[in-house]
Amino acid sequence: MKNYFLLLFLVLTFSSVKAQNVTANTYYASSEVNLGNYFGLDWTLNYVIQNTYSLKVGYTRNIRDPKSKPDDYSKGLGFLSFSYPFDYLSTYRVELGKIYNLNQKGTIRANVALGIGYTVIEEPENWQYIPNNATVNLDENYTYDYYKYNTISLIISPKIEFPVSKYFGLSVSPMAQINKDRSYYGVGLGIMLGKIRE
Numbered sequence: 303m304k305n306y307f308l309l310l311f312l313v314l315t316f317s318s319v320k321a322q323n324v325t326a327n328t329y330y331a332s333s334e335v336n337l338g339n340y341f342g343l344d345w346t347l348n349y350v351i352q353n354t355y356s357l358k359v360g361y362t363r364n365i366r367d368p369k370s371k372p373d374d375y376s377k378g379l380g381f382l383s384f385s386y387p388f389d390y391l392s393t394y395r396v397e398l399g400k401i402y403n404l405n406q407k408g409t410i411r412a413n414v415a416l417g418i419g420y421t422v423i424e425e426p427e428n429w430q431y432i433p434n435n436a437t438v439n440l441d442e443n444y445t446y447d448y449y450k451y452n453t454i455s456l457i458i459s460p461k462i463e464f465p466v467s468k469y470f471g472l473s474v475s476p477m478a479q480i481n482k483d484r485s486y487y488g489v490g491l492g493i494m495l496g497k498i499r500e
Contacts, residue, residue: 326352326500327349327350327351327352328349328350328353328496328497328498328499328500329347329348329349329350329496329497330348330471330494330495330496330497330498331345331346331347331348331494331495331496332344332345332346332348332473332492332493332494332495333345333346333492333493334346334473334475334490334491334492334493335490335491335492336362336364336477336486336488336489336490337488337489337490337491338477338486338487338488338489339366339485339486339487339488340364340365340366340389340391340486340488341364341365341366342362342363342364342365342391343362343363344360344361344362344363344475344477344490344492345360345361345362346358346359346360346361346395347359347360348413348494348496350401350413353401353403353408353499353500354400354401355398355399355400355401356397356398356399356400356401356413356415357396357397357398357399358395358396358397358398358399358413358415358417358459359395359396359397360394360395360397361392361393361394361395362391362392362393362395362419362479362486363390363391363392364390364391364392364486365388365389365390365391366388366389366391367388367389368387368388368389368425368426369389369425370425370426370427370429371387371426371429372429372431372444374443375387375429375442375443375444376442376443377442378441378442378443385442387426387446388426389423389424389425389426389484390422390423390424390425391421391422391423391479391484391486392421392422392423392424393419393420393421393422393455393457393479393486394419394420395417395418395419395455395457396417396418396419397415397416397417397457397459398415398416398417399413399414399415399416399459399461400413400414400415401413402414404462408465408499409464409465409466410462410463410464411462411463411465412460412461412462412463413460413461413462413463414459414460414461415457415459415460415461416456416457416458416459417456417457417459418454418455418456418457419454419455419456419457419479420452420454420455421452421453421454421455421479421481421483421484422450422451422452423450423451423452423453423483423484424448424449424450425448425449426446426447426448426449427446427447427448427449428446428447429444429445429446430444430445430446431443431444432444432445451483453481453482453483453484454481455479455480455481455485456478456479456480456481457477457478457479458477458478458480459475459476459477459478460475460476461473461474461475461476461490462474462475463494463498465494465498465499467498468497468498468499468500469495469496469497469498470493470494470495470498471493471494471498471499472491472492472493472494473490473491473492473493473494474489474490474491475489475490475491475492476488476489476490477489477490
């Protein structure tokens, strides 16, 4: 009977040792500055399963100069006014991806992901000119209203990651958000913090 307990102990011991050799899952947060046809910021939570598959949940907030802005629009004395019309493109994203190590050490890898996003678009419209006979215009010379609507976007995000250490890394991320109303395309430069690699 003691031999059975010894055998069971050895099997359990070697099973646990073998299980520790399997690559563990990692998780980290990333933040990026986006540059493209919009300018903005991106925040993402990342979960990587055994250095093979990734799940990303994130939010992107982008702005650009409005396409509908009149040519003679003036903000007035800018330092006195905090308002300025922008086109806003905000997207809540969920993406699934695959990890490809680009070197043996795992310090350069591609995190190629596809996903969907819920995109909220806000654009100024209904521009109304404000006549002003003052020598110096202190405020905007137009009023406007924001038109807000939403759509579903396809997200294409092949990110190149540089896990410099176990807990810190850098990233370069080409990204496209495509929908029937507006699209974003550009590149993000960012940092990664958390348990990035084993």
